[in-house]
Amino acid sequence: MAKGSLQPERASVLMYHNIGIPPKGAKLRGLYVRPRMFSFQMWYLKRAGFQVVSLDEMVRFAKEDSGKFLKKSGGKRLVSLTFDDGYLDFFENAFPVLKKYGYPATVFVVSGSAGKYNGWDSDTLGVRKTLMDWDKIKLISKEGITIGAHTVSHPRLSALAGDGIVKEVSGSKAEIEERIGKPVDFFCYPYGDFNDEAVRQVRDSGFLGAVSVNRGFLYKGDDPFKIKRVPVWLNTWPLSFIYKLHSDYEVKKGIPGR
Numbered sequence: 585m586a587k588g589s590l591q592p593e594r595a596s597v598l599m600y601h602n603i604g605i606p607p608k609g610a611k612l613r614g615l616y617v618r619p620r621m622f623s624f625q626m627w628y629l630k631r632a633g634f635q636v637v638s639l640d641e642m643v644r645f646a647k648e649d650s651g652k653f654l655k656k657s658g659g660k661r662l663v664s665l666t667f668d669d670g671y672l673d674f675f676e677n678a679f680p681v682l683k684k685y686g687y688p689a690t691v692f693v694v695s696g697s698a699g700k701y702n703g704w705d706s707d708t709l710g711v712r713k714t715l716m717d718w719d720k721i722k723l724i725s726k727e728g729i730t731i732g733a734h735t736v737s738h739p740r741l742s743a744l745a746g747d748g749i750v751k752e753v754s755g756s757k758a759e760i761e762e763r764i765g766k767p768v769d770f771f772c773y774p775y776g777d778f779n780d781e782a783v784r785q786v787r788d789s790g791f792l793g794a795v796s797v798n799r800g801f802l803y804k805g806d807d808p809f810k811i812k813r814v815p816v817w818l819n820t821w822p823l824s825f826i827y828k829l830h831s832d833y834e835v836k837k838g839i840p841g842r
């Protein structure tokens with residue numbers, strides 16, 4: 585095992601999209617993780633002694649403001665689970681497994697598309713994927729899942745002019761807070777696309793942190809508004825999953841040009 589396996593100072597934020605069987609003809613099938621694989625992955629985290637924590641705890645870790653929870657964890661390696669877009673298959677296939685293990689997780693919802701489908705990439709991918717409606721989002725929020733914001737309409741933020749970024753960022757925060765009756769503290773950049781203005785807007789809107797699609801781990805002192813993640817794909821077989829978490833593979837993948 586690479587030296588990374590013994591680094592409790594290195595935390596991992598895992599990135600998931602769909603938990604389900606990819607439908608025939610769908611492009612970018614890599615975005616799906618089969619339910620059996622997902623179950624294995626959740627089992628492995630427990631078996632290997634990872635501490636699965638909320639993004640809130642992750643941000644405290646990055647800010648070196650270790651809460652009492654982290655002190656209790658006694659140097660265990662931290663993992664956080666994130667699910668982009670808020671698909672119905674999260675509710676059907678991931679939520680029951682998370683409940684079984686008592687794992688916290690964050691789901692980033694597109695506020696203007698709740699109860700609809702992935703209109704932003706359904707044509708490109710050749711598949712309409714159903715998104716959770718507000719009743720389901722409220723339900724999982726009550727059951728301990730953190731709801732994060734993923735804009736109103738899933739645009740590339742750097743392409744927006746005028747007050748476009750403000751509307752997408754603080755607009756989604758306001759609507760989700762209104763619907764679930766709780767503060768929304770975390771943001772996810774659509775397509776992982778952000779520029780300085782987007783980051784500033786996310787910070788100024790009152791979020792505590794934001795996740796990107798840049799690959800790598802989280803270390804103390806990292807910017808909580810540019811959190812790197814470890815993507816889990818359809819072809820992330822058990823050994824690849826273990827390798828991703830314990831080796832420097834993701835660090836190398838995160839270096840531009842590789």
Ligand SMILES: [Zn+2]
Nearest residue numbers: 668669774775
């Ligand atoms: Zn997305």
